[in-house]
Amino acid sequence: MEDAQIVALYWARDEEALRETDRRYGPYCRTVAGRILTAPEEVEECVNDTWLRAWNVIPPQRPTRLRAFLAKITRNLALDRLKAQTRAKRGGGEAALALEELAECVAAPGGVEEEVQQRELELAVHGFLSGLPPRDRDIFLRRYFFVEPVGEIAGRYAMGENAVSAALSRTRKKLRTHLEREGWL
Amino acid sequence: MTAETLFRSIGTADEEFLEHSERRVRRRPPWRILAAAAACLCLIAAGSWALWGENIREALAPRRVMELEYGCPIEFPGGIDPVLRVNGRLYRWAGLNGSGGYRADEDGIIRGHTYLPEGFQEAGEISSVTEETPAEDFQIQAGTPISGTVYVDLEAPLVVYVRVTTYWLEDCFVRFVGMEYRTGTVRIDGKLYQFFSEELDGGGLKELPPEAVYVGEIQKVVEDRYPVHDLEANNDDWNIHMVGRQVYRDPTDDSVVYISDERVWRGGSETWWRVCPLLEEH
Numbered sequence: 001m002e003d004a005q006i007v008a009l010y011w012a013r014d015e016e017a018l019r020e021t022d023r024r025y026g027p028y029c030r031t032v033a034g035r036i037l038t039a040p041e042e043v044e045e046c047v048n049d050t051w052l053r054a055w056n057v058i059p060p061q062r063p064t065r066l067r068a069f070l071a072k073i074t075r076n077l078a079l080d081r082l083k084a085q086t087r088a089k090r091g092g093g094e095a096a097l098a099l100e101e102l103a104e105c106v107a108a109p110g111g112v113e114e115e116v117q118q119r120e121l122e123l124a125v126h127g128f129l130s131g132l133p134p135r136d137r138d139i140f141l142r143r144y145f146f147v148e149p150v151g152e153i154a155g156r157y158a159m160g161e162n163a164v165s166a167a168l169s170r171t172r173k174k175l176r177t178h179l180e181r182e183g184w185l
Numbered sequence: 186m187t188a189e190t191l192f193r194s195i196g197t198a199d200e201e202f203l204e205h206s207e208r209r210v211r212r213r214p215p216w217r218i219l220a221a222a223a224a225c226l227c228l229i230a231a232g233s234w235a236l237w238g239e240n241i242r243e244a245l246a247p248r249r250v251m252e253l254e255y256g257c258p259i260e261f262p263g264g265i266d267p268v269l270r271v272n273g274r275l276y277r278w279a280g281l282n283g284s285g286g287y288r289a290d291e292d293g294i295i296r297g298h299t300y301l302p303e304g305f306q307e308a309g310e311i312s313s314v315t316e317e318t319p320a321e322d323f324q325i326q327a328g329t330p331i332s333g334t335v336y337v338d339l340e341a342p343l344v345v346y347v348r349v350t351t352y353w354l355e356d357c358f359v360r361f362v363g364m365e366y367r368t369g370t371v372r373i374d375g376k377l378y379q380f381f382s383e384e385l386d387g388g389g390l391k392e393l394p395p396e397a398v399y400v401g402e403i404q405k406v407v408e409d410r411y412p413v414h415d416l417e418a419n420n421d422d423w424n425i426h427m428v429g430r431q432v433y434r435d436p437t438d439d440s441v442v443y444i445s446d447e448r449v450w451r452g453g454s455e456t457w458w459r460v461c462p463l464l465e466e467h
Contacts, residue, residue, distance in 0.1 A: 067207075068200035075196050083189075118194070121186060125194045129202055133268065133275075133318070133364060138206040144195050145203065158210040166264020166328075170316065184186050 003066040010058040017058075018051050025067060029074045035147040036078035037085075046081055050074045075145065121184065128178045132171065139164055140171045265328035269361050270319035271308065271335060271345050276361035279421070282346060283358070299358040302409065305336040305346050333359075344409035360409075368421040370464060371444065372412040373400060373432060378442050378461040380418065380427070389446065390458045397433040397443055404428065439463065 001020050009017035026047065033046040050073045063069035129137055135157070142148040142156065150168075154161045179185050261267065267278040283299035311333050312323040319326050323335060333349040343363040348356055362368075369380045404416045406427045412419050418427040431445040443458040 063200070065200040065204050068203035071203060072196055072198075072200070076193070079193065079196070117186075118190065121190060122194045122197045125191070126197070126199065129198055131318075133277075134205065135266075137202060138208070141195075141198055141202060141206045144192065145198055146206075156209050163261070163264045170265065174317070179186075 003064075006066060007058060007062055010055065011062070018055060021051055021054065021066075021070070022047075025070050028067065029070055032071050032074045032146060033078045036075070036082055042081055042085075043078075046074060046078050049077050053077065071146070124179065124182045124184060127182075128175055131178075132174070136167055136171050139167045143168055261328055265316060265326060267331065267361075268319060268326040268364075269311070269335070269345065269347065270322055270324050271337060272322060272342070274342070275319065275364050276345050277364055279344075279360045279362045281354075281357050282360045294353055294355050295357060296355045301336055301346055301348070301358050302338075304338040304340060306338065308335045308337040308345075310334055311347070338409070341409040343411070367411075367464065368419055369425070370411060371403060371418045371427075371432070371442070371461065372415055373434065373442050374415060374439070376439065377411060377464040378444075379464055380420075380444055380459060380461050389460060390443070391455075393433055393443055393458055394435060396435050396437065398436055400432040400434050400442070402428075403430045403432065403444075433458070 001024070006017055006020045006024065009020065029047045029050055030043055033043045033050075037043050037046060050070060053073050054070060061069075129140070132140065139153055139157070142153045143150070148156075150161050150164050153159075154164045157164075176185065261278075269276045269278075281295075281299050282302070309323050311325050311331060312321065314325055314327050314330055316328070317326060325331055329351060331349060331351050333347040336346040336348070338344075343366045345361050347359050347361060349359045350356060367379065370377045371380050372378075401416050403418050405412075405414075406418050406420050407413075408419065408421075410419065416432065420427050433443040435441070440463050442461050444461050446457055446459050448455050448457060
């Protein structure tokens with residue numbers, strides 16, 4: 001089944017949409033989550049959460065690139081889980097909670113200023129990515145969006161690992177320069 | 186801003202960019218890779234190198250000779266693929282322009298065996314080398330010093346040639362193509378279709394769809410530009426012969442055309458049909 005047909009099922013509120021999504025993109029989303037989370041059960045829960053999120057946002061959204069759309073959801077959910085795990089592991093569940101309480105005094109979570117800043121940073125990053133040569137952009141996204149190891153990136157693009165590392169180093173420097181110019185550093 | 190917020194911001198990357206990054210590049214079979222000539226390269230001592238300083242001298246230290254594929258290093262020194270800026274446009278290194286079979290001399294330097302196509306005129310000299318995207322005309326992005334003369338043809342603005350000298354090349358004509366230039370395209374009914382690309386390789390049909398109608402045979406191949414007339418193609422890969430291939434299309438769907446291809450093996454061959462998509466930007 002093609003993406004447009006799957007999206008149509010979401011719009012029709014037909015639960016077959018979820019089965020088709022899992023069939024077509026389950027392994028892919030598990031790979032995306034698996035690069036950020038380690039425990040298989042965490043990965044599975046993250047993917048299930050992805051389907052739920054997709055169900056909740058389609059409609060009103062009507063993604064034309066369903067694979068990339070799902071990858072973004074999975075990645076964000078995986079990062080949320082990782083952050084929660086890290087906080088718990090610090091053992092100081094209490095210390096982390098205390099910090100959160102103090103943070104609430106400084107700025108409301110998800111407050112307007114923080115949301116505006118986050119949006120502006122996203123625009124800055126988008127502008128940066130748009131100006132990159134396609135190959136450098138591909139390598140950067142494989143590493144920092146998909147969290148793919150350098151060796152895998154090298155294999156994907158038939159490059160040496162040194163060349164991939166050099167490309168990433170070069171692009172990170174460009175990103176730093178870009179963020180400095182935009183006033184973020 | 187923290188590293189985490191930056192990392193999350195990357196998570197909002199454009200879906201078109203994410204999709205593009207999913208492509209895979211096939212490494213060409215070993216027999217097509219031109220062999221490296223020597224075990225190491227020697228420093229080229231010349232008065233002008235004194236300007237570059239000690240750290241550049243280190244970069245020029247003897248190293249293994251690179252493997253070449255179509256006259257293009259598999260890995261450029263410094264990990265930077267050269268990009269040249271001319272008349273406000275960026276061009277990427279596309280390989281030595283010659284008949285192949287490049288050999289390095291005893292000192293590990295490749296000389297000659299290349300040529301400049303007709304119609305290209307001298308336009309200027311490479312002015313400087315940068316590790317960043319070039320911001321000025323005749324500036325080149327590279328990982329090591331490169332010098333050379335740039336040649337352009339106003340009738341073919343998508344390609345330039347440079348007579349390059351680096352520490353492993355001397356006076357060789359290198360072809361640079363526009364960053365988004367596509368080879369392996371065919372013009373049909375005024376529109377461009379992609380006949381050949383790494384992404385499409387291996388795809389196709391054994392039988393034509395029943396609604397497909399005959400259009401004609403490819404008449405001509407042009408170089409260094411997009412085809413202008415119907416049933417013309419452009420192609421950089423001399424292994425792929427385009428003239429004479431049959432073209433079919435579905436009159437109700439101009440998003441693809443079908444172009445014949447042949448699979449050959451010992452004792453037999455069969456015709457199959459490449460499904461060639463419309464190039465949206467043309």
